Amino acid sequence: MAEQQHILYPDFWVDKHSDYLFNFAIARVNNYDLAKDLVQETFFAGLKSAKNFEGKASERTWLVSILKRKIIDHYRKINSTKGKAEVKMNFYEDGENEGSWIEERVPQSWDNATEKSIENEELKQQLDYCISKLPEKYAMVFTMKTIQDFETEEICKELDITSSNLWVMIHRARTQLRKCMEDNWFKK
Amino acid sequence: MANKFFISCDEATTICDKSQYKEASFFEIIQLKLHFLFCKVCALYSKQNNFLSKLYKSKATNCKKQSICISAKEKEEIKKQLEHLKSELS
Structure with a gap:
């Protein structure tokens, strides 16, 4: 045949x-x-x-x-260079406090009423805004993993990165998103 | 040996993020739980992280419902440019 x-x-x-x-x-x-x-x-x-x-x-x-x-x-x-400069750090990168929270970025308690508001339209818009504020590569990896539900392996293959590389990016994206949501929504 | 069990906040929250996708290993979970015993800030991070995961999930569900397409006008535009390129190539 x-x-x-x-x-x-x-x-x-x-x-x-x-x-x-x-x-x-x-x-x-x-x-x-x-x-x-x-x-x-x-x-x-x-x-x-x-x-x-x-x-x-x-x-x-x-x-x-x-x-x-x-x-x-x-x-x-x-x-490349452009993406690297934009990252806001949440933890000390070196010195004796290496790996500890930077004081002004320590998570604060949220208003408990927020637990019920997940379907709130404004909350969703706020999330979109915070995602748009992420450096592009973090937004890309975060969205592929979290919103599009791609397998870790698939993302690593498509972008030619290691899984530890991926988790560092997810981690940075999520800590930055948390801070953005806290500043703009949960601490009103 | 001690360092294997006692991790920094940066490492702990990385594991915490990983566990939101159920991809943290058993040993990492132990490291994380141990860290929570003496670090209330990361424990709070973890609690908020669970809430945020729910929020992300609801966004994901919304996103999957919509399939976006390129408008007919934009398609015509691409076609025109392809034609142009084709005449250049031949």
């Missing part, structure tokens, strides 16, 4: 694959415009390298593999 050979039909890419690719991208980068740009870049790159397509994978699988590379390129870009 001959193996099925796949053929590319670039004229139909936008109609057939753009929604799928867009949802794939937005689950990872959490930003409408950025996801759209990545999809567009994927089509462009696909068109440019169409002659290298061997027909072994389906058209969509092939496009997804290009998109995955675009996403990792984006992650590396935000992981």
